[in-house]
Amino acid sequence: MKKFFILLLKPFSFLPALLVMYMIFSFSSQTGAQSGNLSYKISHEVIVTADKILNKHMSEERIAYYTDKIHTPVRKLAHMSEYFVxxxxxxxxxYVYGLRGILLILFAGIISVGFACTDEFHQSFVAGRGPSKRDVMIDSIGAFAGIILVQFLCWNALRRSRSKNRRRG
Known part of the structure; x- marks a missing residue:
């Protein structure tokens, strides 16, 4: 009975990935102005928070200057972070289904980078947006960092588990 429930519930392990894909698709559905305003607000908040933490007492002009400076890097970091997640x-x-090593990198990479490509294509239909090969590359860097992290953490956890079992046996 336990194996039946595991077999039944295993496909639900992909639900978080589908929810993240939906979130990314939703962000990509925003017009260029909406997307730019959202990332500008985040950039502004980063500068205001840094100003408070560092106790610099910057003027609004100085805050706006630094907000403009970090706006593009914040947008690109958001791309990378979305695809990392x-x-x-x-x-x-x-990994739970048994893919390890190069197969995990290959399959997860194809899914993540493939989604990045289709997402950029989707943006070509949104007002004020367009596809960008550069964004696909940035997305891919984030995706492969996430894949490598999972590969490393799971490998490390399995290695520890096996060494504990050897000590017991």
Whole structure:
């Protein structure tokens, strides 16, 4: 009976990946102005928070200057982070299903980078947005970092588990 429930519930392990894909798709559905405003607000909040923490008492002009400076890097970091999370959410269930090593990297990479490509294509239909090969590359870096992290953490956990079992035996 336990094996039946595991077999029944295993496919639900992909649910977080599907939710992250939906989130990414939703962000990509925003117009260029909406997306730019959201990332600008986040950039502004980063500068305001840093100003408070560092106790610099910057003027609004100075805050706006630094906000403009970090706006593009914040946008690109958001791309990378989204696909890092997606890759982790894709890699973990694949690992549970038994994919390891190069096969995990290959399958999770194809899913994550493939989604990045289709997402950029989707943006070509959104007002003020367009596809970008550069964004796909940035997304891919985040995805492969997530895949490598899962591969390393799971390998390390299995290695420790096996060494504990050897000591007991």
């Amino acid at each position: 997606l890759a982790v959410c894709v890699s973990l269930p694949l």
